[in-house]
Amino acid sequence: MSVTIKDVAKKAGVSPSTVSRVLSNHPRISRETSRKVKIILDEMGYHPNIMAQSLVSKTTNSICVILPKSAEELFLNSFFMELVRGIVTQANRSGYDVVLSSGGSEQEEVEVVSRLINGKRVDGAILLYSRKDDAVVEFLHSNHHPFVLIGRSEKYPDLLSVDNDNIQAAYDATKHLISFGHKRVGFVSGPPNHVVSQDRLKGYQRALEESGLEMRKDWIVEGEFLQESGYRAMSFFMNLPERPTALVVVDDFVSFGVLRGLHELGFKVPDDLSIVSFNNISIAELSTPPLTSIDIGIYNLGYTASQALIQSIQHNGEKQFQKRNIIPHRLVVRESSMISVNGNNE
Known part of the structure; x- marks a missing residue:
């Protein structure tokens, strides 16, 4: 015979409604009561009837x-x-x-x-x-x-x-490259209808403007958040009469395509082109060379x-929560950007 909420409540010395609240993680149940009831739930091998709970609570969890x-x-x-x-x-x-x-x-x-x-x-x-x-x-x-x-x-x-704050993050990435003496900085963007692509482009533009540097449309390439986009961008960039010496790339995964394209074209990072990317995914430090990337958490x-x-x-709308939650970012500097335009490692 299956264990019921009433069985658990009797052994725990609480009401069945208290057991129900523990099962639904109700915020008004104390940690001590919740812990005691959960221990008994485990001991008795209770398994909630999800369908029945949903009908009563009108929620699905x-x-x-x-x-x-x-x-x-x-x-x-x-x-x-x-x-x-x-x-x-x-x-x-x-x-x-x-x-x-x-x-x-x-x-x-x-x-x-x-x-x-x-x-x-x-x-x-x-x-x-x-x-x-x-x-x-x-x-x-x-x-x-x-x-x-x-x-x-x-x-x-x-x-x-x-x-x-993707505008500030892209600003920081671009200023990092400018601090190494780069005056020709390009941007590999994501889909133009994605707000994150627009915001990172704005941050890149702001950093160039504040530094008195030229922003050229032929140094901005749009694509998807895929390796292939970065790979194709290199065929375009490296055949320009005047090409960038550094790139801000919208996503680490796109940067892997950038690195692959540069390698096949015979260019080296950061000797021929410095790169700063975004997201700092786990394998960014394992690429060749390891990617400088904005860690966005x-x-x-x-x-x-x-x-x-x-x-x-x-x-259920009873309490007002902070509507906009901003997760901090930080620049993680690695080899892909650690060389100045005169060829000196920093």
């Missing part, structure tokens, strides 16, 4: 994560996997399950989210990136569904979101987004 539409972008770029790791870790600690989903287009993404939330299969959603005029954001916002955006929305600046971005969404769900 599940959240969904909307993944990039490109499977290649997701599974090859460890940035997204590290984000998801942070999300899942925090969700599990809060007693929530995570549903991963995707769509081949924005409209398909809207349909997926609508099916999951309106079908009462999840309580809220996390979007891993922000786009201009994003149909998914529009749907969630207009229907008042709980969600968190990793990034920022130009249209709705007061959305619950987790982000970096990827795991912390995911963890904080999960935490913010679950708090919002649990309090």
Whole structure:
């Protein structure tokens, strides 16, 4: 015969409603009571009836994560996997399950989210990136569904979101190269409809302007967050009559393509071209040469987004939380940028 909440409550010396609150991680239950009840739950081998709980509480204790539409972008770029790791870790600690989903287009993404939330299969959603005029954001916002955006929305600046100061981060990356004497600094960007690409471009532009340096359109190349974009960019850059001596690259994974393209063309980093990248993924220090990169706290971005969404769900609008959460960044200097334009190692 299966163990019931009443059985657990009797042994723990608490009410059945207290056991239910412990199971739902209710914030008003003390740590001591929660710990005692959880020990007894484990001892008695209690397994909650999720379907029954959902009918009573009208919640699912599940959240969904909307993944990039490109499977290649997701599974090859460890940035997204590290984000998801942070999300899942925090969700599990809060007693929530995570549903991963995707769509081949924005409209398909809207349909997926609508099916999951309106079908009462999840309580809220996390979007891993922000786009201009994003149909998914529009749907969630207009229907008042709980969600968190990793990034920022130009249209709705007061959305619950987790982000970096990407303008400042790109400014810092560009100024680092300028400090080594570089006056011809290029930029390898991401998709132009992604807000993070726009913000990092703004930071790059601001650093050039403050330093009195020229910003040339032929030194800016747009692409996807994929190695192939960086690889193709090198065919373009290194055939210019006057090419950059340094590059700010929007993403580490794109930088790996840059390094591959330069190697095949017979150029060396940082001797012929210095590079500063973004994200500081785990294998950035293992590339040849190791990449100078802006560490944006990827795991912390995911963890904080999960935490913010679950708090919002649990309090159901009763409490005002900080809407915009900014995760600090830092420049991690490695060999890809540690040479001045006169060829001296610094």
